[in-house]
Amino acid sequence: MLSPVENLPVTEEETHLSFGEVISLSVQNLIAFVSSHRPWLELLALGSMDRPTSFSSAVSRSKLNLHHFLVNYSLVAAVSAALFLIGDPTALLIIASFAVMWLLLCFCRDHPLVLYGRHVSDRVIFFGLIVGSFWALWLTHCFLSLVLGIVAGALLCLVHAVLRNPDDLFVQEEQVVVPSNFLHWS
Template sequence: MSSPTPAATTTYTTIPISGTDVIFRSCQNLSSFLSLLRPWPEFISNAAWPDSLNLAATRIRVNTKYFHVNYGIITTVCTALSLIGDPTALVVSASVFTLWLLLYFFREDPMVMWGHHVHDHVVTVCLVFVTGMAIWSLDLVSNLLIGVTVGILISVIHGVFRNPQGIYLDEIDAASDGLISSPSVTL
């Protein structure tokens, strides 16, 4: 009888990480995400009326790619301001929002609780359940919709009126507009 080869019995698994390590790495990912924030003076400058509807749509697309973190902050602030009349709702919503950031959006590693791997689907279902319970128990639907709508409306208005001239999303745009000169070969 032959024994199985070591290569045939080798299995690879992920290294379990504690809940505090997951939260620490999530906070690091959040801070690196916020480092993509564009400076507010650059965000506010260079406003001009668009000449056509097509130009307005192009401006929204370009500005959204470039200022997506700024727009996210504006929408979050408008949503928080819509909850300011009820401090309990504000605290509960901030807690749920923090849970989503730490356990879903900025988590890289698998979650391990009490020595067992927690599947991503379980984390998502639990977060959706907690969010639904918070919104239902505090009756926040109308306030949240108003806040998110105002934040998106402000972002769209900014995207239409901010002239994206001088915004370079990648090296190809910069090279084609003359910011970066490619070495020319003369014969």
């Protein structure tokens, strides 16, 4: 997410980015984020499921797994919310369009938004998206279904995060050995 516009240095090149170019860059950032998910077979490895031995073990497991499978869990929660909204296709399309707008205009944007030669502040974008989202929820009467879908997806992810033994997941980044250039001839 961007820092406030007052603290953000704006280059001459960025002032000439059109709305479409900013959205295109945001889509590229979103694709890069989604493509960083872990393999689904690693997530669903049944051989690494077991009960934690204590509450502190469950908490540490859930922290490691939530961090490691963040993108996968986000996709599971989004699919769960979509499944709860599938009974009302209009609500599903409206909520999905607002979710895409939130992703593109707030979370995946790394350039300031310029419309008609003027910078649009993050406050205006947030206010517009919040008002628009509440309007969409009120218009479609799907708030309860959406909340139930998100809660069901979050609970499913939390249960998986507690039961998944993270011992075979990965090597901590701090423990990775950096290869030396001993045999490197350049």
